[in-house]
Amino acid sequence: MSQVFILVDHTHGKVAHPVGELATFARRIGDVSALVLGGDLAVLTTQLSDLGISEIISISGINFDKYSAGASAQAIAQLVTDRSPAALLITSTARGKEIAARVAVRTNSGIITDAIDIDAALVATQSIFGGSTTVHSKVGHGTPIITLRSNSVEIESSATTPTLTEVKVVESDFDASRLGDKVVSVTEAISGGRPELTEASIIVSGGRGTNGDFAPVEALADVLGAAVGASRAATDAGWYPHSHQVGQTGKTVSPSLYVACGISGAIQHRAGMQTSKVIVAINKDPDAPIFDLADLGIVGDLFAVLPQATAEIQLKKA
Ligand SMILES: Cc1cc2nc3c(=O)[nH]c(=O)nc-3n(C[C@H](O)[C@H](O)[C@H](O)COP(=O)(O)OP(=O)(O)OC[C@H]3O[C@@H](n4cnc5c(N)ncnc54)[C@H](O)[C@@H]3O)c2cc1C
Numbered sequence: 001m002s003q004v005f006i007l008v009d010h011t012h013g014k015v016a017h018p019v020g021e022l023a024t025f026a027r028r029i030g031d032v033s034a035l036v037l038g039g040d041l042a043v044l045t046t047q048l049s050d051l052g053i054s055e056i057i058s059i060s061g062i063n064f065d066k067y068s069a070g071a072s073a074q075a076i077a078q079l080v081t082d083r084s085p086a087a088l089l090i091t092s093t094a095r096g097k098e099i100a101a102r103v104a105v106r107t108n109s110g111i112i113t114d115a116i117d118i119d120a121a122l123v124a125t126q127s128i129f130g131g132s133t134t135v136h137s138k139v140g141h142g143t144p145i146i147t148l149r150s151n152s153v154e155i156e157s158s159a160t161t162p163t164l165t166e167v168k169v170v171e172s173d174f175d176a177s178r179l180g181d182k183v184v185s186v187t188e189a190i191s192g193g194r195p196e197l198t199e200a201s202i203i204v205s206g207g208r209g210t211n212g213d214f215a216p217v218e219a220l221a222d223v224l225g226a227a228v229g230a231s232r233a234a235t236d237a238g239w240y241p242h243s244h245q246v247g248q249t250g251k252t253v254s255p256s257l258y259v260a261c262g263i264s265g266a267i268q269h270r271a272g273m274q275t276s277k278v279i280v281a282i283n284k285d286p287d288a289p290i291f292d293l294a295d296l297g298i299v300g301d302l303f304a305v306l307p308q309a310t311a312e313i314q315l316k317k318a
Contacts, residue, residue, distance in 0.1 A: 002030035002086035003055075007076065007099065008048065009091050010039050015047040017199050018091040018150035020157070023051035025148060027156070028120045030086050033057055034162070035079065037072050038064045045164070052158035061169040068181040069095055073102030074174050079167070080107045080143050087122055092147040092252070093198060100147050109142025114252060116152045116275055131274030131293075149275070150199050151254040197227045197244060202257045205229030205246055205273070209262015209283065209302055212239040216306035217261050223313045229253065229273075231263045247272035261302045265290025282306065 004026040009016035019034075026032040031054040036044055041058050048056060059075050080088060080103060088103065090096040092114050104111040115124035122144050126135045139145070197203065202224045206217035208231065221228045230240035232247055246253055248268040258276035263269060265281070265288055273279070274293060281294035282305050291297045298305050 003033050003083065004030045005033050005035055005057075005076075005080070005083075005085045005088040006053075007088070007090045007096065008034050008036045008044065009093070009096065010036070010044055013040050013043045015044055016091065018148075019048070020051050020155035021150060021153050022089045022091060022148060023048075023053055024153050024156045025118050026087070026089055027052050027158075028118070029122060031055070033083075033085065035059065035076060037075060038062075041164075045162070048162065050157040050159050052156070052160055053162045054160065055165060056162045057165045057167060059167045059169060062171050062174070065186075066183055068183065069098040069102055070181075071174060073099045073106065075167075075169055077103045077106035080109075085143060087118075087144040087146060089118075090145070090147045092149045097147050100145050104142075104145045107142055107145075109145050110139030111145045111147075112137055112139060113147045115146050115148050116254065118146060118148065122146075127275050129271075131270060149252060149254045151201060151256065151277075152275075194221060195225070195227045197229060197246070197251050198253055200227035200253070201255050202226035202259075203229045203246070203253055203255045203273075203276075204259040204261065205231065205263060206234055206240065206261050206302075207231035207263030207269075208233040208237070210234060210239065211262075212237065213303075214240055216303060216310070220259065220261075220306050220310045220313075223310050223317070224257075226257075226259075227255075229258075231266075231269050260290050260294070261306060263290055264288050265293060 006022040006026050008019050033055040034053045036058045064072050090100045112124045117125035123138050124146050204221040204226050206214050229246040230244045234240050235242045235245040248271040252272045254275040256277045258273050259280045261282045279294045280296045281290040282298045282302050284301050286299045
């Protein structure tokens with residue numbers, strides 16, 4: 001059976017949730033080898049034990065956190081060259097896509113980004129132009145390098161005891177001019193205890209209709225255990241941080257449930273959220289374009305609707 005590489009995204013000893021999705025996709029294609037760069041291997045290995053992974057390849061010897069994507073890409077490209085896997089799957093984060101692009105250049109391979117599905121024959125599905133077009137494509141050259149959006153597939157768990165391969169590297173192995181920027185300091189984003197936007201299975205987003213008051217949006221998000229998103233109108237107005245912007249020039253999300261509150265549904269906003277499984281829109285204008293996309297629509301004032309929904313869910317949970 002062919003071997004498929006997945007890149008394990010981890011921070012503070014925690015494997016990112018979408019790694020389970022990568023493993024689920026990879027198992028359709030072949031045996032899964034998980035690439036772990038840095039981190040506490042014992043802690044990370046435990047978290048990978050129910051993802052059907054056959055092999056963990058641990059790359060250590062250099063502090064990857066000290067560099068931007070260049071160092072990780074060089075280490076991965078070397079392994080891809082040595083092993084010629086059937087594919088390399090990476091989560092579609094900004095860093096993931098940068099690593100993928102650099103590995104593709106170094107290994108002279110084709111790359112597909114922001115896929116939402118991939119089949120056993122390595123045909124990837126992308127949803128483009130604000131969701132108006134679905135593209136099926138296949139890499140025709142080198143090792144297929146595919147980045148996949150999180151929340152694209154239900155994680156299928158399977159307990160395994162992966163074999164461990166340790167690869168030791170030293171800084172002098174690396175092409176210093178291609179290591180990328182050196183990280184000089186890191187400031188953790190304040191998440192307020194809410195899930196990360198691109199990983200969240202539920203997102204409640206607010207737009208211009210909030211008029212700058214995100215309290216009811218946050219209250220609903222908290223009762224649902226959701227992340228908070230925002231339209232560009234809201235972030236440009238300074239009502240919510242740009243890091244929470246969903247859309248063409250913001251983050252691309254694909255949660256199980258997306259609740260759009262006071263958002264009209266401009267094409268640039270849709271581009272970032274239209275692959276959500278269920279979309280609920282709350283808007284006081286019955287002709288708002290978001291209703292064309294929504295599975296469920298509520299025509300009403302968000303300041304009346306959201307507190308009622310929050311109270312009702314709280315009651316059900318009690
Ligand atoms: C190059 C480019 C890139 C862009 N990138 C992005 C992007 O990444 N993300 C993004 O979001 N936008 C992006 N935009 C902007 C986009 O075109 C829209 O302007 C923006 O999405 C509008 O945000 P909105 O829906 O919050 O505001 P509006 O379009 O003004 O809609 C506000 C909605 O709130 C409703 N409303 C008002 N009050 C209430 C209330 N009390 N209760 C319920 N509903 C209410 C209104 O009926 C209206 O439908 C981009 C634009 C360009 C040109």
